[in-house]
Amino acid sequence: MSDIDLHYLSQCYGRAFASCELVVPGVNRTYRLAAGGDVYYLRLYRPVGRSPAEIAFELRLLREVRPTPGLDVARPIRTVDGADCAQVLFGGVGRAACLFEALDGRPITDGPEDVALFGSALAKLHDALAGIGGGGARLLDPAALCARAAASLASISGSEAAQRAIDRCRAEMLGDPAAHGLPSGNCHGDARLANAIVQDATVGFFDFDDCGCGPYLLDLGTAAWHFALGDPSRTAALIAALLEGYGSERPLSQAERRVLPHYVKLAEVRSLLFLAEFCTLADGLWRRVLDRATNLLERELTI
Template sequence: MTEALIAAALWGGRVVRPLRLRENEVYEIETPQGRAALRLHRRGYQWPGTIRSELWWCAELARAGLPVPVPLQMPDGGVVATLPGGRAASVLCWLEGETFGEAGVPLAGPVSVQINRHATLGHLLAQIHRVTATLTLPDWCTRPRWDAAGLVGEEPNWGRFWEHPQLTPPDASVLVAARDWVADRLAEQGVREGLVHADVLRENILVQGETLSLIDFDDCGFGAPLYDLGTVLSQDLYEPCYADLRAALCEGYGTRNLAMVDAMTLARVLASVGWAAPRLPPGHPVHASHIARAVMFARRCLG
């Protein structure tokens, strides 16, 4: 909490309460500009230059009228602070709403509502990508790459998922084949890359009435725009109405390239296996669930 108090003071604010104490620590704070979210960034994942690039993109999207958080400046005009000990901090304006849903929990409410929300989300992602395509990136803009190398290369961003220590030999073989399959699809399509959110999970989507907002751009980077649809669908794979949700999301986005959407969904569930390996203790149930999901969807795509 000491770091949060120090960081909040740099924006002239005070800590109200902790929100998420995970990879990034997130706190609700009160600032002279009003309610805001303070992020204490995980050491070794992003650095001030990449965080500044993320915040620049958010500011540009918000300037275009899109429902994303606006970075707040410190009195000196900066948007990223380096705390004693080297940890980076940033502050974003507060967005109202309830989360779209929870990881691992079936979507609540009528199927028709979830289908409509997926269509709305697809439309929002299309708007974000269209606006992004018109932007001129500053020379200093730097973010990770969610391209073939970053997803299924020799050293993927989230680790060599096919070497997860809890994989059985048969399941490892499936993930190796899936890795090759995704690489082939990306090579065949000749994907146009741009800035993508890269983490459009339920907890990062806020719902307020009929309006959706997108938060937590911490994983954003350069990749295929349809990867954002894949991250959405990675959490829908066990929904009974999955086909309808995928159709609504794609229709809202304006794509009929279902083969690439499936490839990007597979890329995400594979990456998630790699993400879990170094972050969670052995025996944590997420290892088994992520592996089972990846193997299931890989077999569906390869079959």
């Protein structure tokens, strides 16, 4: 039995939804819906932390992304009244909900060929999103993100070492001349293999909930961070494949290559920020999360 009113959603979107399955629980809830043989995805936005202006910017990006060979995105669908979102009652609280087209394809593997393809598609995505206005609603400023993360952790017991490590990362980034004036624009915000699929060499991206305007390295650093958390024996090869693929579409400058380690660490900082602001973790889990983060932030990363 679904916790979503399918009859109401069917009226909102002019589709006869026959089934609804929760596929991603958590802060944002994502459901797979079926109607007349077609599949859709519904995101129930978090009740706090996403303003209407931020949601509107995300959906504008997805509607205005320039058609590009080898690239696709999960596009949003308006309600029958032309609204970006429907208002759905969940747990007694009204939440914004958006319906998205389903992309066809297979998951992207962590093999070098797929990772290189993902990297080239990420560069295409940056180009296809360039020039779409409204990014002021979601500025991804590295220094501000670090400061916000350290402040958010202040209420977490035992987080002092992590806070100090974040402050050092922020100071190192601000003090590095190469970290200023980097190529910037609209970013996916959570660029990782799990947020993309591939079909016939076309990579489709979805889950732009963390999108915003900032240095393009923010997306590359996020993807590289996920590799850094995996098998250490494969990290270097996977990051090399990612950068090779990206560079085939937009070569990185020497300054970008030099400061990429800052952005791998920034991905860890952003993860801590999300957990501190929106999640409730047991003390034991917080200790493990903080220890891992502090270890990575204090390491000398070579890419």
